Amino acid sequence: MIRCRPLFLFALGTLVALVSLRASAESLYREDAYNALISDAKAHRVGDLLTINVYEQSSASTSTDTSTQRTNGLNGAISVLSSGRQLGGSLSQGGTFDGGGTTQRANKLLATLSVNVKEVLPNGDLLVAGEQILKVNNEQHKVNLTGRVRPQDISSDNVVLSPRLADAHIDYLGEGDLSERQKRGWWRWVLDWLGL
Structure with missing residues (x-):
């Protein structure tokens, strides 16, 4: 019986030590990373990827027509009665201006x-940004693309x-x-600035 007592005290001390320790465990469920088994694979949180099909097409057309005309006239006459001579003169000035212009522009981008x-955002909208570099x-x-997306505008294939x-x-x-060949030379900018 004396031999069992130290073993019993050791077991009792170990049990008291284990009980005095606070048990802690982490949940396997993480709210920020949870996806239901039957949910769509749509982007809905920070860091998710989303595919954007860029289809932008725009066109503009402007036409102007201007016509102005101005005529000024000044006439004068002087008569001298004693000598019977008459002096006279006239001055006139006029000008016309006709101008017009047409501008057309069309752009198309597919990516x-x-x-x-x-x-x-608090209303559920997603702020997205991305960049694609292609070298050929x-x-x-x-x-470069940035914008705001409503979740209901995301298709089932994201x-x-x-x-x-x-x-x-x-x-x-x-x-x-x-691209460099398509840019205007510096000398052309100077001539345009001078109006030549």
């Missing part, structure tokens, strides 16, 4: 790129059309030899 959800034959083309973006900013930039 597909993936963007990140940067912020979820030493010509670099860059598409795609949004660019006309559905609110506050959209789409920049398409090209850099390289071909």
Whole structure:
């Protein structure tokens, strides 16, 4: 019986130590990363990816026609009765101006790129931003896109059309030899500034 007593006291001390420790456990459920088994794979939180199909087409046409005419006249005569001579003269000035112009412009941009959800607004809208860089034959083309997306505008395959973006900013930039050749020379800017 004496041999069992130290073993019993050791077991009792261990049990008291274990009970005195606070039990802690983490839940397997994380609200910020939860996806229901039957939910669509749509972007809905910060860091999610979303595909944007950019289809932008715009055209504008302006036509002006101006015609002005002005005529001024001044006539005068002086008579001298004693000598019977009459002096006279006239002065006239006139001018006409005809002008007109036509401006036409058409733009079309087709692209597909993936963007990140940067912020979820209180009303549920998603602020998205992304960039795509494509390099072909030493010509670099860059598409930058930012905007706001309503969750109901996201299709079941996680795609949004660019006309559905609110506050959209789409920049398409090209850099390289071909783009440089299309720029006007500095001397042409100087001549235009001088009106030549």
